[in-house]
Amino acid sequence: MADIFREIDEELRQDNLKRVWSRYRYLIVGGVAALLLGTAGYVGWKEYQSRQQAEAAQSYAAAVALVGEQNDQAADRFAALAQSGGSGYAALARLEQAGLLWQQEKRAEAIASLDALAGDAAAPQSLRDLALVLGGQRRLEAGEAAAVKAHLATLVEGTSPWRHLARELTALAAESQGNRAEARALLRQVTDDLEAPQAARARAAELLQALPE
Known part of the structure; x- marks a missing residue:
């Protein structure tokens, strides 16, 4: 990932x-x-940073390997990495923490964790945007469809690499509220976007067929 x-x-x-x-x-x-x-004068510091990043990568991989079998230990390792793993791996660890919280039926805590990462200016933008997408997905799964549109609005209207998923999720939320025209318009944005991944365009096309006018 x-x-x-x-x-x-x-x-x-x-x-x-x-x-x-x-x-x-x-x-x-x-x-x-x-x-x-x-x-x-910069090379020495750069090498130190590279070593730190390699250690963070190893710690992240070790924690991921524990998920499913030893979730408590995995959670502890992700928590430690979130504090000291550098901006990239710290953000990934926070995403994993939110996933574990969701598995434990701690839905409000999981969503709050994702929202906190999405609003963290120190985290990489791509991971902040992913946290927004996952927050939208979790809200939809929790039956909070009405909140999805506002939550994902910046991604739906923007140029983030995650905009396609944001549009799909917002379309599903709109459909669940009986707004089929809005849902189809959002899905059409995905199918018409030549920069969208082929899988996303194909998935949106299938959804359009499943949601006739």
Whole structure:
């Protein structure tokens, strides 16, 4: 799962770099030169960060391996990683914690945990957006369809990589409330979005067929 997030973050970084480069390329050239001058003193810290990240990855994998068999121990490890694993793995650990809470029927706590991560400016944006999506899914599963639309509005109207899932969930919430026209319009956004994953477009098309006008 972590590989997916790294790919998404890389795509976002590439898009941001293109926009920044077109507007500020002359300033960036000077900035790169200044950074190169400081590289010698930076390498030691970079290597330290890399070691820390590798340790966090190992801790995360070990905790995931415990899920299902030793959930209490897994929860303890995720809790520790959430405090010291760096922004990426700490956020992943918090997602796993929310999942364990949901399995324990602690629905309100699970949703609150996801909401807290979604609002954490220190966490990677892609994982904050994923927390929003999962929060919407959990609300739908908990019978809180009326809250889903407002909860996912920023993703539905935005350009996040998770917007397709947000639109699908909002469509399902709309359908559950008898708003079929709204549900179909949201699903059509997914099928018409050429940047949407093929699986998402195919799934939305199937839902459209299942929800005739």
